[in-house]
Amino acid sequence: MKVRVLGCSGAIAKDCRTTSFLIDSDILIDAGTGVGDLTLDEMCAVNHVFLTHSHLDHVAALPLMVDAVASQRTEALKIYALAGTIAALKAHIFNNVIWPDFSVIPSTAAPFISFHEIAMGQTICVVGKNIEALPAVHTVPAVGYSVSAGGPCWVFTGDTERNPAFWRRLEQLDVAMLVIETAFSNREKELARRSLHLSPATLASELDLIDEQHKFPIFITHTKPFETELIMGEIAQFDEVLPGGSFPHDIRWLNAGQLFEV
Numbered sequence: 029m030k031v032r033v034l035g036c037s038g039a040i041a042k043d044c045r046t047t048s049f050l051i052d053s054d055i056l057i058d059a060g061t062g063v064g065d066l067t068l069d070e071m072c073a074v075n076h077v078f079l080t081h082s083h084l085d086h087v088a089a090l091p092l093m094v095d096a097v098a099s100q101r102t103e104a105l106k107i108y109a110l111a112g113t114i115a116a117l118k119a120h121i122f123n124n125v126i127w128p129d130f131s132v133i134p135s136t137a138a139p140f141i142s143f144h145e146i147a148m149g150q151t152i153c154v155v156g157k158n159i160e161a162l163p164a165v166h167t168v169p170a171v172g173y174s175v176s177a178g179g180p181c182w183v184f185t186g187d188t189e190r191n192p193a194f195w196r197r198l199e200q201l202d203v204a205m206l207v208i209e210t211a212f213s214n215r216e217k218e219l220a221r222r223s224l225h226l227s228p229a230t231l232a233s234e235l236d237l238i239d240e241q242h243k244f245p246i247f248i249t250h251t252k253p254f255e256t257e258l259i260m261g262e263i264a265q266f267d268e269v270l271p272g273g274s275f276p277h278d279i280r281w282l283n284a285g286q287l288f289e290v
């Protein structure tokens with residue numbers, strides 16, 4: 029299973045694209061502005077979109093992508109999300125004001141998109157992948173995902189603050205790599221707390237919850253562009269700041285364009 033990072037930034041700027049991952053050629057996890065790096069043919073090949081939540085940085089390119097490729101597709105693009113996320117998309121984006129309601133266009137019998145409600149803890153099986161909705165703690169209904177092609181999982185937290193239920197489930201999974209958000213620096217930890225995101229300080233206490241026997245590479249995502257260097261510096265000091273010294277985790281930086289074989 030291939031995982032291509034299309035976007036992993038917390039905001040936009042030149043070379044900064046917001047959250048989206050392409051699994052093999054036909055599944056998107058989130059549809060942030062990184063989707064704009066796909067060619068028309070690559071966009072046409074996407075049949076399934078799994079959304080973590082309704083925030084714009086995770087859905088911004090979805091309506092534009094549908095418009096770009098719908099006329100070339102023969103089946104509806106399937107969008108999987110929590111009920112609250114689907115309700116938000118219908119009310120605020122595909123509402124015939126911000127964008128056409130492509131769930132009834134060109135006809136209700138054969139629309140360009142279809143919505144598929146998922147529940148926390150549910151596993152959806154599509155094109156040989158098992159995709160499980162994992163707990164997330166955010167300001168709107170939200171999930172993370174684990175994706176497996178039968179072997180070890182690629183795991184993404186989505187947007188979240190401290191999340192003990194997530195770590196409890198992770199202990200039961202065979203994790204190949206974890207992508208975890210750290211949206212703000214410790215300087216902005218109050219903003220992180222209010223907006224239910226992680227900062228390096230809360231990230232450190234979350235990583236403390238990982239069972240010692242579970243070792244996997246951890247990739248940091250969703251940093252705000254103005255704060256990325258600061259966040260990286262604060263995380264680089266983990267080894268010194270954590271009680272007991274020697275930091276046990278393998279932490280790396282995620283970059284748009286990276287391709288992982290999981």
Ligand SMILES: [Zn+2]
Nearest residue numbers: 081083166187
């Ligand atoms: Zn969010």
Ligand SMILES: [Zn+2]
Nearest residue numbers: 083085086187
């Ligand atoms: Zn976000």
